[in-house]
Amino acid sequence: MISVNCSKKLKLNLSSIATILLLSALIACNDHQFVQGEALYQAYCSSCHMSDGTGLKNVYPSIIFSAELKSGNFNLPCAIRYGHQKRENQIAASMDGYPKLSDVEISNITNFIYHDFLKQKPKSFNKIRKSLKTCAK
Amino acid sequence: MNNCIYLLSLCLLIISCKQVDNTPLPIIGNKMMLDGEEVDHYIPDFTFTDQNGNTITNNDLDDYVYVADFFYTFCPTICPTVMKQMLTIYDEFESNPKVKMVSFTLDPKRDTPEHLKQYADNLGIDHDKWLFLSGDKDATYDLAEKHLVSATYDDPTSEDGFNHSGVILLVDQNRHIRANAQGTDPDDIPDFLDDIRKLLKEIETKSK
Numbered sequence: 001m002i003s004v005n006c007s008k009k010l011k012l013n014l015s016s017i018a019t020i021l022l023l024s025a026l027i028a029c030n031d032h033q034f035v036q037g038e039a040l041y042q043a044y045c046s047s048c049h050m051s052d053g054t055g056l057k058n059v060y061p062s063i064i065f066s067a068e069l070k071s072g073n074f075n076l077p078c079a080i081r082y083g084h085q086k087r088e089n090q091i092a093a094s095m096d097g098y099p100k101l102s103d104v105e106i107s108n109i110t111n112f113i114y115h116d117f118l119k120q121k122p123k124s125f126n127k128i129r130k131s132l133k134t135c136a137k
Numbered sequence: 138m139n140n141c142i143y144l145l146s147l148c149l150l151i152i153s154c155k156q157v158d159n160t161p162l163p164i165i166g167n168k169m170m171l172d173g174e175e176v177d178h179y180i181p182d183f184t185f186t187d188q189n190g191n192t193i194t195n196n197d198l199d200d201y202v203y204v205a206d207f208f209y210t211f212c213p214t215i216c217p218t219v220m221k222q223m224l225t226i227y228d229e230f231e232s233n234p235k236v237k238m239v240s241f242t243l244d245p246k247r248d249t250p251e252h253l254k255q256y257a258d259n260l261g262i263d264h265d266k267w268l269f270l271s272g273d274k275d276a277t278y279d280l281a282e283k284h285l286v287s288a289t290y291d292d293p294t295s296e297d298g299f300n301h302s303g304v305i306l307l308v309d310q311n312r313h314i315r316a317n318a319q320g321t322d323p324d325d326i327p328d329f330l331d332d333i334r335k336l337l338k339e340i341e342t343k344s345k
Contacts, residue, residue, distance in 0.1 A: 048217045056217050057224070058259035091255045093213045 034122075037112030040105055044080075044098055053117040059092050064117045076113065077106050077128050078135035103129055162307075162315040162336055166285055179312040183280050185241070185270035188254040193270060195312060202336055203237040204230075205306045206320060207281045207288055209244035209299065210256045219303040219320030224260065226305070227267060229330055235337060238267035241280065243288055243299055245271040285314060307333055310340065 032038075042051055048060040055062030068074045083097030101109075104125070111122040166178025184194045204226050208216045223238060230236040242248035248256075253269035260267075271277075274290070281288040281301070288301035303320040307329070316332035318325040 046218075047214055050218070050221060056221055057261050059220070059256065060217055089255060089259065091210060091252055091259065092217075093211045 034108055034112035034115055036105070037108030037110070038116070040101070040109045041112050044101075045109070048093070048095070053113070058089070061087070063113060069113075070118055070120075075131050075134065076110050077131045080106050080109055081132065082135055082137070103132060106132065161339055162332055165314040165317065177313055180280075180283055180308060180314070183272075183276065185272035185277075186250050187264075188250050188257050188269040189264055190250050193268060198237060198239070198308075199310060201235055201237045202310060202315075202333070202340070203239045203308050204333070205239045205241065205284060205308055206304070207241045207243050207277075207284070207286050207301055209242050210248050210252065211244065212299065215303040215321050219305065220260070222305060222318070222320045222323060222326050224262075225323075225326055226330065226333070227262060230333065231263070231266065233337070235340070236333065238262075240267070240269050241277055242269065242271045243277060243281070243290070243301055245274055245277060284308075285317070305329065307336060309336055 045063075049055050049063050050060075053063035054065075063069060066074070069076065079095065079097070081097050081099055081101065084095045086094045107123075107125050107128040110128055114120045115122050164177045168175045169178055170176070180195065182195055184192060187193050204223070206219055206223055208219060210216075220240075223240065227238050242253065248269075248271050250269075250271060253271060254264070257264060257267065257269050278288055278290065284304075284306055286302055286304050286306070288299075290299055292300040305318045305320040306314050307316040309315050315336055316329060318329035
């Protein structure tokens, strides 16, 4: 009787350990779900907005502290594709945009920014495509 | 258990024995000729205009150690990253009256004093502490070379013709370059901050 109990206990422990491992693996993987987006961000955006998204004071705006981005009222995919007009008193290089990037690439950069910098839920590919259509030239 | 304590104390001993490096900072650069004599490398005379429209010569920097870089405001590549590191250095020594920051523009045509003033305002820095200097283009490139910074214009390989390295330099009150850092690499900055502290200590000891 006792031995059965023991093995049950052991099984329970093993399965709970496996669950914890699985969960932590999922969380860990989840943290790096936009690998291409991150690589593209570092290649195209980081020299001005910095690799951690903090920007350069009022010279180049920060991404992580941007109220405009957080509020969801800013069309990020369009800004990546076609650039952004200069803000008042902005005198350094303007953001020209990268029209050669594909919808998928822009979607990955956008979601890297939303997920890693703004701690928001990623947007669906269809939603990003819709945003891009509003500025199609 | 006892063994463990011994091992731990040994580790602590090794950590605390880490030697403090007392060797002075080197003078960087090849020897130069002055009046037929070989002398240590030094920054020659220069005259530039700062963001407030004041004329600045190296005599104005004689009483300070200064941290210098060469940049231009429209630079789309390495400059913002280098400027971010310059800001880190500025923040660290903001309250130290012995330290100045000097940024020379490689694009004086577009980077007029008024333009540089707006740029400095956007950075939110003190205009007396951090000078943004513009002047004759050839004189600037010559001075960059004297600061051991490679810089060229009309470079066909670069998008807008400019090409330069993102080095940050530490110049002492005798115009000698004493340390440098790669402004594009944030990991290079902590050692550079230590170098500045070391130079300030050296000056303090000498003046006693």
